[in-house]
Amino acid sequence: MNNETDWDYLVPLLQKAFGETLWMVSISLLIAGVAGLALGLAVYVTRRGNFLENRIVFTVLNLLINTIRPIPFIIFVFAVGPLTMALVGRTIGIEAAIPPMAIMAAVAFARLVEQNLVALDPGVVEAARAMGASRWRIVWSVLIPEALGPLILAFTFLTIAVIDMSAVVGMIGAGGLGDFAIRHGYQRFNWEVVWATVAIIIVLVQLVQVLGNALARKALRR
Amino acid sequence: MSTTAPPMVSFRHAVKTFPAKSGEVRAVDDVTLDIRTGEIFGVIGYSGAGKSTLVRLINALEPATAGEVIVDGQDVTALPERELRRVRAGIGMIFQQFNLLSSRTVAGNVGYALAVAGWPREERKDRIAELLDFVGLADKARQYPSQLSGGQKQRVGIARALATNPKILLADEATSALDPETTQDVLDLLRRVNSELGVTVVVITHEMDVVKYACDRVAVMEGGKVVEHGDVYSVFARPEHRATRRFVGTALRDRPSPAALERLRHRHPGRIVTVAVREDGASSTDLTRALREHPVDGTIIYGGIVEIAERPYGSLTLELAGEDAAIAGFITDLSSTTSVLDLGTAEHPLADPDAVGPRATTASPEGDEGPSSPTLPQAVDTDRLADADSPTWNPFTHLRRWRR
Numbered sequence: 368m369n370n371e372t373d374w375d376y377l378v379p380l381l382q383k384a385f386g387e388t389l390w391m392v393s394i395s396l397l398i399a400g401v402a403g404l405a406l407g408l409a410v411y412v413t414r415r416g417n418f419l420e421n422r423i424v425f426t427v428l429n430l431l432i433n434t435i436r437p438i439p440f441i442i443f444v445f446a447v448g449p450l451t452m453a454l455v456g457r458t459i460g461i462e463a464a465i466p467p468m469a470i471m472a473a474v475a476f477a478r479l480v481e482q483n484l485v486a487l488d489p490g491v492v493e494a495a496r497a498m499g500a501s502r503w504r505i506v507w508s509v510l511i512p513e514a515l516g517p518l519i520l521a522f523t524f525l526t527i528a529v530i531d532m533s534a535v536v537g538m539i540g541a542g543g544l545g546d547f548a549i550r551h552g553y554q555r556f557n558w559e560v561v562w563a564t565v566a567i568i569i570v571l572v573q574l575v576q577v578l579g580n581a582l583a584r585k586a587l588r589r
Numbered sequence: 590m591s592t593t594a595p596p597m598v599s600f601r602h603a604v605k606t607f608p609a610k611s612g613e614v615r616a617v618d619d620v621t622l623d624i625r626t627g628e629i630f631g632v633i634g635y636s637g638a639g640k641s642t643l644v645r646l647i648n649a650l651e652p653a654t655a656g657e658v659i660v661d662g663q664d665v666t667a668l669p670e671r672e673l674r675r676v677r678a679g680i681g682m683i684f685q686q687f688n689l690l691s692s693r694t695v696a697g698n699v700g701y702a703l704a705v706a707g708w709p710r711e712e713r714k715d716r717i718a719e720l721l722d723f724v725g726l727a728d729k730a731r732q733y734p735s736q737l738s739g740g741q742k743q744r745v746g747i748a749r750a751l752a753t754n755p756k757i758l759l760a761d762e763a764t765s766a767l768d769p770e771t772t773q774d775v776l777d778l779l780r781r782v783n784s785e786l787g788v789t790v791v792v793i794t795h796e797m798d799v800v801k802y803a804c805d806r807v808a809v810m811e812g813g814k815v816v817e818h819g820d821v822y823s824v825f826a827r828p829e830h831r832a833t834r835r836f837v838g839t840a841l842r843d844r845p846s847p848a849a850l851e852r853l854r855h856r857h858p859g860r861i862v863t864v865a866v867r868e869d870g871a872s873s874t875d876l877t878r879a880l881r882e883h884p885v886d887g888t889i890i891y892g893g894i895v896e897i898a899e900r901p902y903g904s905l906t907l908e909l910a911g912e913d914a915a916i917a918g919f920i921t922d923l924s925s926t927t928s929v930l931d932l933g934t935a936e937h938p939l940a941d942p943d944a945v946g947p948r949a950t951t952a953s954p955e956g957d958e959g960p961s962s963p964t965l966p967q968a969v970d971t972d973r974l975a976d977a978d979s980p981t982w983n984p985f986t987h988l989r990r991w992r993r
């Protein structure tokens with residue numbers, strides 16, 4: 368362990384790493400939020416007994432989710448290398464981190480969305496149908512608002528998972544807090560730096576959780 | 590109620606099947622039935638009888654497999670989804686579990702129905718206020734459903750269902766989740782909806798009391814079929830079908846259950862008969878007269894008389910003491926004006942084929958006819974029923990008619 372940690376040198380680097388993490392996490396979440404919501408809804412509405420019941424679409428989407436989800440993220444990052452190359456033109460660096468993060472997060476979110484929709488009382492959907500509501504109207508005016516509280520909690524969970532992923536992608540030189548902790552802490556046996564970074568990540572996660580809980584409570588205030 | 594007006598709903602050989610593991614379920618099996626404009630029509634049956642499926646054919650929440658369902662002059666089985674949405678907007682529906690949107694306030698729930706029906710925003714407010722006033726919830730407009738009692742939730746459901754001035758209101762077990770007093774309130778409200786707004790109401794229930802209290806006419810369903818229908822009094826006073834007799838029995842409990850009969854026989858080993866009491870009241874008079882004219886002593890050991898559709902209905906069970914011949918004469922005499930069910934003696938017992946309630950000690954092998962309501966312990970077993978139809982078994986000495 369070094370006798371002296373050179374914080375004057377490290378703090379600007381830490382700030383940069385923090386910015387990179389926020390950037391990676393935000394973009395991935397944005398993509399995963401939209402894609403995951405769409406995918407989750409698609410799985411829900413094509414499920415047996417639901418209003419766009421479609422065995423083939425359901426099976427394909429379900430299989431897609433079930434196939435991707437269990438892959439350990441670090442392996443997944445390398446496995447989608449060719450896709451990343453095709454999408455962003457490179458396989459290392461911060462841009463290269465976004466496709467695997469966004470895809471994995473989208474798939475996870477799709478499952479969370481679907482589970483929360485399945486947990487809804489089908490009676491409200493039936494009531495809306497009985498009033499003459501169209502299918503899409505039911506999706507945006509019944510399903511999403513009724514499941515909003517749990518969906519916010521699911522998104523909070525997803526945000527934390529993506530922060531976690533962003534630390535892992537430090538492995539492919541994507542920068543961010545994970546990369547910082549490894550490069551300036553772990554590899555130099557500087558535990559002070561490691562723990563400082565860990566503390567920042569813990570605070571970040573706590574903030575996200577507190578915010579998510581507050582929003583969910585607001586949505587569930589009924 | 591006008592009988593000349595065309596029916597509001599006509600089922601013509603309506604069939605609805607669902608695929609099931611073993612072949613298919615015929616949830617609605619060749620139903621032909623008219624629901625008249627302006628009436629309160631009851632559909633009663635045990636769980637799984639097909640009641641919900643039948644009414645869902647009216648607003649085409651379930652498309653019919655075969656046959657016609659004509660709603661207000663239009664065959665809804667022939668309509669495409671877009672058209673159906675318009676038809677549905679003209680039919681209100683309320684549910685056992687209320688099915689309110691928990692994310693919206695009371696006013697928001699009622700407003701939702703208006704929004705779906707395409708009402709301009711500025712007209713909704715007045716309409717919401719008017720509806721909440723009608724159901725007596727004007728002060729709850731800004732509350733969320735979770736802050737309301739069951740009865741209040743159902744009132745919101747009714748306000749929501751009435752929002753777009755429907756001609757028909759479908760109530761699927763609308764009171765089954767409510768306590769008796771609240772049930773009464775909600776039924777009163779449905780009666781107001783019918784009488785003040787002229788809405789044709791279809792009430793699904795498994796509770797005889799609901800039909801008794803609220804309905805003009807009733808259809809009894811079993812196994813997807815309408816086994817009996819007509820005026821509430823005629824259907825229940827002279828039930829022709831086993832299912833109907835069971836409903837009547839459970840609701841009135843005027844006839845001893847097999848277990849109760851067993852106990853009665855211990856205390857009253859003589860000849861036991863059950864005498865029907867019907868609307869004109871003549872039967873109880875006849876009973877008094879017959880007891881006076883025949884050398885027979887009668888002790889009332891069980892019974893009950895209530896009102897159905899505001900007319901007396903029930904039965905009395907008596908133990909008869911006297912010479913065999915005198916008793917036979919007494920029964921023959923009484924049977925000419927009312928119906929008498931002979932339950933035999935302790936030594937030679939006869940069973941009541943329509944008995945409901947706990948069975949007597951020695952149970953025969955489980956022979957349930959389909960799923961029965963949880964509130965209903967157990968009724969007749971099938972082998973007794975089989976006996977009932979065979980010529981050698983005749984519990985009714987002369988009858989089969991429950992005369993007026």
Ligand SMILES: Nc1ncnc2c1ncn2[C@@H]1O[C@H](COP(=O)(O)OP(=O)(O)OP(=O)(O)O)[C@@H](O)[C@H]1O
Binds near residue numbers: 641
């Ligand atoms: N969507 C469905 N898919 C498959 N079978 C169904 C479906 N809906 C109803 N059924 C079957 O149709 C039959 C009639 O059901 P239905 O819900 O109409 O009965 P019900 O009289 O309303 O009963 P309950 O009093 O329990 O509500 C039952 O055997 C039921 O299992």
Ligand SMILES: [Mg+2]
Binds near residue numbers: 640641642761762
């Ligand atoms: Mg039902």
